[in-house]
Amino acid sequence: MVVSEQADLSKQDDIETQLQSVRLGLTRLQRLLSSRRVHAGMAGAARVVLPQQAMNVLRALGDREALPVGDLARAARMDTGAVSRQIRVLEEEGLVERRSSPQHGSIVLVEATAEGKAMARRFERVRGAQLSRALVDWTPEERQQLGELMLRLVDDLQATPYLQADGD
Numbered sequence: 001m002v003v004s005e006q007a008d009l010s011k012q013d014d015i016e017t018q019l020q021s022v023r024l025g026l027t028r029l030q031r032l033l034s035s036r037r038v039h040a041g042m043a044g045a046a047r048v049v050l051p052q053q054a055m056n057v058l059r060a061l062g063d064r065e066a067l068p069v070g071d072l073a074r075a076a077r078m079d080t081g082a083v084s085r086q087i088r089v090l091e092e093e094g095l096v097e098r099r100s101s102p103q104h105g106s107i108v109l110v111e112a113t114a115e116g117k118a119m120a121r122r123f124e125r126v127r128g129a130q131l132s133r134a135l136v137d138w139t140p141e142e143r144q145q146l147g148e149l150m151l152r153l154v155d156d157l158q159a160t161p162y163l164q165a166d167g168d
Helices: 003-034 036-045 052-061 069-076 080-092 114-134 140-159
Strands: 096-100 108-112
Touching: 036 052, 036 114, 052 069, 052 080, 052 096, 052 108, 052 114, 069 080, 069 108, 080 096, 108 114
Parallel strands: none
Antiparallel strands: 096 108
């Protein structure tokens, strides 16, 4: 093996070692954000009695104008079928309304009712307050750096193509 190949392998080993804590942090964050227990705690504090997926759809609507179901699915980062099921749940609770698009009668628009918008705002206030309390002891510079690095990470992950794993 030539020296440059050894240096490349050593550099790759260094990157992999450094990424262990990044992967662990991302895994723990993903589990935290998708946890039913965490959702139940936030929902209880916000006086919300909705399943997690229904709340995700309601939060995606927020204070927006009416959206077609497909756009709502993209905003909620869910598939259209799952969003349609959650719309039924939210509609039964009086939190959203469906109507046909005036421009295209075949397109269904979904909009949060006043009660749905208020519920989404309460939930977001609880989430925001919890994050503020969690980061209260961080310096302003650390909070700013965290935000910048997280945005950079998301942008870079979205821009990086998937490749087959080595050795497959």
